């Protein structure tokens with residue numbers, strides 16, 4: 158089972174548990190209760206939750222951060238520096254090889270743009286925000302050769318729809334086309 162599948166199953170379990178709690182509260186909401194004992198129990202429960210979070214949640218968070226994939230720097234990546242502006246993309250290279258990671262360093266000179274990479278069937282394969290004053294890093298490994306379109310994914314003004322360019326992915330060992 159992948160980490161993603163496990164996360165999904167755990168999320169569903171948590172959603173079910175929360176739903177059950179809300180239903181129980183709703184069904185018992187009519188009964189009148191003496192306030193003090195309820196409050197004592199709630200405070201005890203709160204303390205248990207707090208220490209549970211400290212003793213279980215904190216180590217789990219640290220452990221999971223260790224395997225977070227997002228920050229993993231690819232080794233020997235092909236680097237493409239991309240700058241968005243109203244209304245065009247400026248790429249310092251438009252040919253990359255498939256099967257090897259490509260690191261896109263994406264920024265903008267004016268407003269926020271969206272750097273969206275689409276394959277030949279029009280499927281979005283990767284995207285990142287292009288923001289003025291920041292360089293966002295997107296790493297993607299293309300597994301199919303072809304011409305990929307880069308379209309702006311963030312409405313950025315009059316000619317937003319016209320803000321597109323292309324990148325060519327060549328088969329490993331093949332000639333550039």
Ligand code: CUA
Pocket residue numbers: 241242244269270271309310311312313314317318320
């Ligand atoms: Cu740039 Cu929309």
